Amino acid sequence: MQQLNVELGERSYPILIGHGLLAQPSRVAPLVGTRDVAIVTNTVVGPLYLDALREAIDRSASRRVVEIVLPDGEVHKTLDSISRILDVLVTNRLGRDATVVALGGGVVGDMAGFAAACYQRGVDFVQVPTTLLAQVDSSVGGKTGVNHAGGKNLIGAFHQPRAVITDTATLATLPDRELRAGLAEVIKSALICDAEFFGWLEQNVAPLLQRDPEALSTAIRRSCEIKSTIVGRDEREQGDRALLNLGHTFAHAIETATGYSTWLHGEAVGAGLMMAATMSQRAGWLDATAVERIALILQAIGLPTAAREVAGATALDLMRIDKKVKAGRMRFVLLQGIGHAVVTGDYPEAALGATLAAHFA
Amino acid sequence: MQQLNVELGERSYPILIGHGLLAQPSRVAPLVGTRDVAIVTNTVVGPLYLDALREAIDRSASRRVVEIVLPDGEVHKTLDSISRILDVLVTNRLGRDATVVALGGGVVGDMAGFAAACYQRGVDFVQVPTTLLAQVDSSVGGKTGVNHAGGKNLIGAFHQPRAVITDTATLATLPDRELRAGLAEVIKSALICDAEFFGWLEQNVAPLLQRDPEALSTAIRRSCEIKSTIVGRDEREQGDRALLNLGHTFAHAIETATGYSTWLHGEAVGAGLMMAATMSQRAGWLDATAVERIALILQAIGLPTAAREVAGATALDLMRIDKKVKAGRMRFVLLQGIGHAVVTGDYPEAALGATLAAHFA
Numbered sequence: 001m002q003q004l005n006v007e008l009g010e011r012s013y014p015i016l017i018g019h020g021l022l023a024q025p026s027r028v029a030p031l032v033g034t035r036d037v038a039i040v041t042n043t044v045v046g047p048l049y050l051d052a053l054r055e056a057i058d059r060s061a062s063r064r065v066v067e068i069v070l071p072d073g074e075v076h077k078t079l080d081s082i083s084r085i086l087d088v089l090v091t092n093r094l095g096r097d098a099t100v101v102a103l104g105g106g107v108v109g110d111m112a113g114f115a116a117a118c119y120q121r122g123v124d125f126v127q128v129p130t131t132l133l134a135q136v137d138s139s140v141g142g143k144t145g146v147n148h149a150g151g152k153n154l155i156g157a158f159h160q161p162r163a164v165i166t167d168t169a170t171l172a173t174l175p176d177r178e179l180r181a182g183l184a185e186v187i188k189s190a191l192i193c194d195a196e197f198f199g200w201l202e203q204n205v206a207p208l209l210q211r212d213p214e215a216l217s218t219a220i221r222r223s224c225e226i227k228s229t230i231v232g233r234d235e236r237e238q239g240d241r242a243l244l245n246l247g248h249t250f251a252h253a254i255e256t257a258t259g260y261s262t263w264l265h266g267e268a269v270g271a272g273l274m275m276a277a278t279m280s281q282r283a284g285w286l287d288a289t290a291v292e293r294i295a296l297i298l299q300a301i302g303l304p305t306a307a308r309e310v311a312g313a314t315a316l317d318l319m320r321i322d323k324k325v326k327a328g329r330m331r332f333v334l335l336q337g338i339g340h341a342v343v344t345g346d347y348p349e350a351a352l353g354a355t356l357a358a359h360f361a
Numbered sequence: 362m363q364q365l366n367v368e369l370g371e372r373s374y375p376i377l378i379g380h381g382l383l384a385q386p387s388r389v390a391p392l393v394g395t396r397d398v399a400i401v402t403n404t405v406v407g408p409l410y411l412d413a414l415r416e417a418i419d420r421s422a423s424r425r426v427v428e429i430v431l432p433d434g435e436v437h438k439t440l441d442s443i444s445r446i447l448d449v450l451v452t453n454r455l456g457r458d459a460t461v462v463a464l465g466g467g468v469v470g471d472m473a474g475f476a477a478a479c480y481q482r483g484v485d486f487v488q489v490p491t492t493l494l495a496q497v498d499s500s501v502g503g504k505t506g507v508n509h510a511g512g513k514n515l516i517g518a519f520h521q522p523r524a525v526i527t528d529t530a531t532l533a534t535l536p537d538r539e540l541r542a543g544l545a546e547v548i549k550s551a552l553i554c555d556a557e558f559f560g561w562l563e564q565n566v567a568p569l570l571q572r573d574p575e576a577l578s579t580a581i582r583r584s585c586e587i588k589s590t591i592v593g594r595d596e597r598e599q600g601d602r603a604l605l606n607l608g609h610t611f612a613h614a615i616e617t618a619t620g621y622s623t624w625l626h627g628e629a630v631g632a633g634l635m636m637a638a639t640m641s642q643r644a645g646w647l648d649a650t651a652v653e654r655i656a657l658i659l660q661a662i663g664l665p666t667a668a669r670e671v672a673g674a675t676a677l678d679l680m681r682i683d684k685k686v687k688a689g690r691m692r693f694v695l696l697q698g699i700g701h702a703v704v705t706g707d708y709p710e711a712a713l714g715a716t717l718a719a720h721f722a
Contacts (some may be wrong), residue, residue: 052651079444086440090511093682117477121506121517122597145482150451156482236483241517 001027002217002223006140006158007232015140015164015224017217021361022103022128022167028056031163032126036098037065038089040112043074045104045130049174053103053128066092070108074260077146077157085115085323097163099124104179105131106138106265110156113144118161127161130170132182132216136189138221141231141244147260151321152252159234159240168217168225173234180302181266183208184247187297188273189223192230192243195339198223203291205300242343246333247272250307250359257310270303275359280335282351290338291323305359312356362388363578367501370592372521376501376585378578380657381608382528383410383464384487389417392524393487397459398426399450400475404432406465406491409534414464415491427453431469435621438468438507440516446476466492467499467626468692470473473680474505478520488522491531493543493577494627497584498552499593500525502592502605508621512682513613520596527585529578541663542627544569545608550584552642553591555603556700558583562655570606603704607694608633611720614679618671631664636720641696643712651699664683666720673717 001018014031021027037057041050046069057064068088070081089098100123102112109127114333116125129139145156171179190198202217203209207215227244235243251272255263277294298305307315319330329345332352337343362377375392382388385499398418407430419426429449431442450459461484464471470488477486490500492609506517523593551559561579568576585710588605595602612633617623638655641647659666668676690706695714697703 025498034502079440079447083440086509090509090515090682093511118506118516120515121504121519143482145479148447148451150454154481155447155479156543157479158482321451 001321002221004221004228006160006228008235011160011235013161013163015166015228016226017168017220020167020169021165022170022283023052023056024057025056028053028165029059029274029308031165031176032057032099032101034099034124035062035064035095036094037063037101038068038092038094038098039065039087040068040070040105040108040115040170042070042108044072045108045111049103049130049170049185052126053101055214057101064092066094070111074147074255074265074299075105077111079146079148081111082115082118085111086119088236089115089119094119096120099126101126101128103128103130104134104356105129106134106270109139110144110153111146113142113159113161113344114146114149114156117144117157121301124160125159126165127165129164131174131178132171132220133178133185135166135171135220136182137185139166139229140227142235145317147256149257149310151318152255152260156320160235164168167218168213168220171211171216172215177268179209179211181264183301184266184270184298184303186219186223187271188190188244188246189226191273191294191309191337191338191358192246192341193226194222195337198338202297203303205297207244207325236296242331246335246341249275249319249332250275250315253315254307254310256318257314267304268307270298270301271305271307271359274298274305276334278358279332279355283334283347285334285336290335293338307359308361310360312360315360316356363582365580366580367521367589368488369521369596372596374522374524376525376527376589376616378527378529378581378585380528380574380624381530383528383531384413384417384528384595386417389414389526389672390420392526393418393460393462394461394486395458395500396423398424398462399448399455399459400426400462400464401429401454401469402464403431403469404714405433405670406469410464410491410531414462418462422562425453427455431472432451435508435616435626436571438472438621440507440509442472443476443479446472447456450476450480452494454479455484457481457484460487462487462489464489464491465495466490467495468499470495471505472507472516473517474503474520474522475507475517476507478518479487486520486522488525489494490527490696491538492657493532493581494539494546496527496529496581497524497543498546498588498606501585501588503596508617511617512679513616513621515682521596527581529574529581532572532577533623539625540572542625542631544662545627545631545634545659546579547580548586548632549605549607550587550663551605552655552699553702554700555583555699559699565591566658568569570662577703582704585657603692604694604702605639607696607702610680610691610693611636611676614676615668615671617679618675629668630664631659632666632668632720633660636716637693639719640693640708640712640716642664643715644693644695644708654699668720668722671721673721677717677722
C-alpha cells in the first residue's frame, strides 16, 4: 500500500492506494469511524463491491450502515438525485456525526460529496473511487456538485473528504472505454506540470491499456501527487488550481451540448486537451512537434480529438456560462509547452475561433 | 450609522446598522462591487424596498442586476425554491464573480445564502435584512439552508456574507406579530450571556413594542455583538456556537410538527425559551425566580410559552433528528442562570419528560 497526503491544514487527509484495500477492515474501518454511515453507490458498482465494503466497515454492533444505490450515469448527476440522497439520510435520521461514503466513479463521488456537504450543513465524507478517472482525479480535492441543464458542475460545494481509499483491484472490472477515459486525466496531469511524466506515459501506453498493475499504480500515484500539490496550494481555485481545468472548458461544452449522455467525461477531456493544444499553437505558444505528440498519445489511447457533432457556435455559447468566466472575459488554460500550463484571459480571439473551426462542426 | 465587525480571519465582514441605509448608494454600492448582481426577495418585501435597493446598487452602465421574487413564508424554504433561484442564475449566465443579495427576512436570507453557497461552488453574498429577527440574528453568522419535511434547516451550508446592511427604517413596515417574534431572539441573546442586557430588556418592553428607534437600535446592536462574538469564536459550531440554539431544539420541533405554516420562527423560539427554562429548573440548575422573570418578559412581549397543539411524543420524535444529536444522545442548551447558558447532554431524563408534559399537549 502507498499513502499520499493532501496538505490542507486541519482539512488534510490521506490518499491510500493499494490492491484489495476496500475489503480490508483494518484499513477501512479506522477511516470511517462514526456510528452512522451511509454508503452511496450505483447500480453498476453496487453489485460488485458494496457487500465487501459494507463488511469492512460494519464491524461493530452499534454501527448503522445505510445504503443508497443510484442509477448509473452522468445524466443522473442532478439536484434531483441529491434530493433523493438527502431524503434517505433524513428518513434514516442520520446524525450530524454521520459519514457519507462514496463507492463508485466520479459521478457517485461528486453527488455523495455534495450531499455530505449539504446534510446538516456538512457531515464527514470518504471517497472509495472505483474508476480510473475517479482514482486519478475526481476523488481528490474536494470539488463536489451536480450538473444543471445550463452547464456542467454549476451547482456544488467545496467539501474535502476525510480520506480517499483507492483500491486498484476495482480496475479489473472497469470497462475498456472507461479505462481510456480515465487516462485522459492522467495525460492532463502530465501536460500541466510534468514533461518527464508525459514522456513516461508515451512509453507506457501499451502496458496501461493492458492494465499492467505496476504501470497503473505509477500513473495513479503520480496523478494524485500532482493534483494534491496543486490543491494544497489553492484549495478554493483562486489561482493555480484552475490549471487542473486544462481541456475542461471545451470538455464541459461538449458534455452539456450532448446532454451528458453520449460522451464520457474523460472522452470529452481527451478532445478538450487536443483543443487546448490547438488553441495554444494558434496563439503562438506551442510548437507543432508538441501538438503532434499530444495528438499521437490521445490517438494511441483511443480518445477522441474532436467533437464533430457539436457546432462551434453552440460550444462557444456554452463556454460563456462556464465557471472560468471572470469579469466577462473567458479564461482558458493553455499550454506554453508540454508540462507548462497557464491560466489566461490574454489570448488572440482568432486562436479561439480557429480552434472551434478545427475541432467542432 | 453604527458598524460592527464579525471577526473570521479572511472571511471577516462588517455589519452596518442605520436608518435608511439600503437606499444610500454611497453605503451600498461599495459593498456590492461585482458586475453581476442577483437580488433575491419575496412578494411582500419586494414591492416595499426592491426599487430603492436596486437604485442604490445599479449605479454603473456595466452593472447587470437580476431580480428573483419568491413567494413569502417559511413553508417555501425548500430545496425546490433553491432550484428555482439557481435556474435564474444559470439562465441569466451570472459568472462566478457575481453577488447574491438577500433582501428580506430570515427565510429569504437563508435561501439566498444557500443558493450563493451552491452556485458555481460559492459566489459572494450580501445580507439586507428587513425583519427584526433577521437583523438581530439570522443575517449574521453564515448559516444558510432550507427545511426538509423531516426537519428544519436539515439541508444547508456555512457561507458567510461579505457584509450585512441593516436598515432600521424597514422595521416601520414590519407587522406587529413579526416584531414580537424578532424580540424572541433578542431575549435569547441576553439569556445566553448577558444578564445586564436582560435587565435592560425587562425595563424596555414598552418602548421596544412601540418601535422606539433608539430602543430598537440598542437591541439590534447588542444582539449582533453577542452573536458576532460567539460566531467569531466558533464559526462551524464545533462548540460555543451551539449556545445560540438556546430554545431552538424545541422551536424546530414545533415548527416541523406544524408544517412551518402556523408558527413564526420567533414565536416558536419564544415557546422554546420557556421550555429550556423549565427543563433547566427541573434539572435543578435554574431557580423559580429566574423562570418567572423569563415567563413574564415573554408574556409582556406577547410571545407563546407553550405549544398545546403539538403532542409531546411528536416533539420528542422530531427533536431526535435535530442537528444537536451527538453519538445518539440529544444535547440541549440549558440555563444555569439568566445570562449563563450551557450546551449539555448531561441532564436527567425526567427533566425532559416534565418539560414535554408541561408545555406540549
